Amino acid sequence: MIDPGSTPMIVVALLGTVGVALPLISVARGERGSNSFYAAISLGALAAAIGYVGYQAAAGNVAPGALLSADVVSDDAFGGFFAIAMLAVAIMTTAGSINYMRRMQHHAVYYSLILLSAIGMVLVAYSTDLVMLFVAWELMSIPTYVLAGFHKRNPSSNEAAIKYFLFGALASAVIIYGISIAYGLTGSTNIAEVVRGFAALDPSMVPLALLAAGLFIAGFGFKMGLVPFHMWLPDAYEGSPPPVAALLAAGTKKAGFAAALRVVVMGAVALNLDWTLALGIIAVMTMTVGNVAAIMQRNLARMLAYSSIGHAGYILIGLAVAPFSATGSTGAMFHVLNHAVMKGAAFIAVAGIVTTLAVTHLDKLKGLGRRMPITALGLTVSLLALAGVPPLNGFWSKLVLFGSAIDAGSASAAASWAPWLAVAGVLNSALSLAYYGWIIRKMYFEGEEEKRVRSEPRSVVAVMVFSMLFMVGFGVYPDPIIQFAEFAAPAFSAGAGIVP
């Protein structure tokens, strides 16, 4: 039985209390509370949660990345790393929403749903039991279905919400089908027990275990936006309110990777390693489809949505080579954190542009560098970081990821295909620079007569400043994050002692 004083449970208690209390406070005050009041409460709770998780990790009170435990959640650095990334995204989303939400209704519920979804994301990363994982997955998803449709009178927001909801429900059904097969084969829902059961499986039952692992990858793949499960994603990200798109692209999507990392252990170690090639192929398809489709977009939100599909492909490289190279999972986690901040910043910049100028079409971004200098600068830095231009943080995580693919190729004959993943990744990064550069050109080199707007949304400016500091700071000096990622990354090369 898990200790109620462990880090994940404290986070649940803190954020859960505030998340449930916000709508009640709103009702008690006759729904007259101001937008910034609720945002401040929710930011305070998130800051306390991230502070506590960070303190526990810094004070050395958590176990190194373990992946498996005898309980439903494990208080380890793996969960802590993802928790910090998710909570940072939730803070950026909440702060970036303040100006955007001013003209909307139901502020308390909006911030409360972000908090509840953040609990779900954090707990997905901490879970070591399939039932717990599923419940956390639902807690992460259900509030975002509502958030995607928060503009009730906007048809494209409705379309986004219904598409996202239907595909999300299908993904949940696929995941629970996988859980039922894993439980049927091993008699347990604990991931450690399932791994042990899979390793000792009768050979005639192995196809069923592979089916379960495949269903897990498909189910998580819907949220991660892997090709061929990506078709809902651009519509959902484009139609949702832009701050919510930041939460979806930078938060829930990354929780999918946390879940997949736990399941990859189950599949790759307990069964044989052949199917990691399948992951590699999906990685190449995902990054290519995402980047090629992004070039053809004329809408900034949609372009960012496709670019986040491309980034899912890069992260998947780490998962595919993780059984062969020790740095595979480190690189994946490093890029998850970086991408969370980069993409979060980019979508919050879109939110700022929509709030102030009400445009997202690329042709209307002309002269944005003069009209909204800070937002445009933040967007530029995040786009360059997404492309992997040194010395920004995106460069280092791509370096670790592609390096791990090359390592894996030389370390194991079974992974002789792995260096091609690095080649595909580098080519795709070059391709992505084309459309990122195009946005930057529109913003700075066109539209000379534009004048600066009277005031940029302050909350968006705050998020931009924070994320620029993060991207440039950890670009110049990435060591702390790399060390944390190494500490938090689970070692699951064949002899790592996962299988007893």
Add this chain to the structure above:
Amino acid sequence: MADAAFVALSVLTVGSAIAALELRSMIYGSIALMGTLGGIAGFFFLLDSPFVALFQIAVYVGSIAVLILFTVMLVRRELIFKKVEDPRRRLAGIGLMLVFMVAVGAVVLDSGIKQVSAGGPPVEFTEIGEDFLTYYWPALVLMALVLAASVTGALVLARREEPDGAAAAAEIPAAAGEGPGAGEAGAEGVEHGQRAG
């Protein structure tokens, strides 16, 4: 005996699931859904889990399906759905389902599961409660939060907006969506306003 019951339940479950999707009347559709949920309860009986079976009947057939039925009767149907039929999409859906079912069926038939052993001891349902409060307790807490999130979310989505709020809300979506038509015009309007300012 068990085989005959299994086949009968399967026909009931799958048949009424298809009916629930295909019937044009939403009332009959939701009644067919009750048939599906009841059939699943029958499977739980066959699997020696009367406790789960009764829960399935009480929760799904008894309350959820009835709730859906009430909703359908209370809301005018044409307000919920506009019928858009696309025969190709329908065929693609059926094709995808067949491919998935054949693939999964082939994997199951190919595996070591060849027979079902009947007559095992019934599941002790007190253990379910015990597990929930010991091993699974964090999941129970999260389920409470899931319900809280669902209820607040559903209330916000279902709530009628006040006229002044509606005017404010209609302003941003037109801009944010940037769809064809009205959205574009709204975006233009705001942009010009900004420039003038």
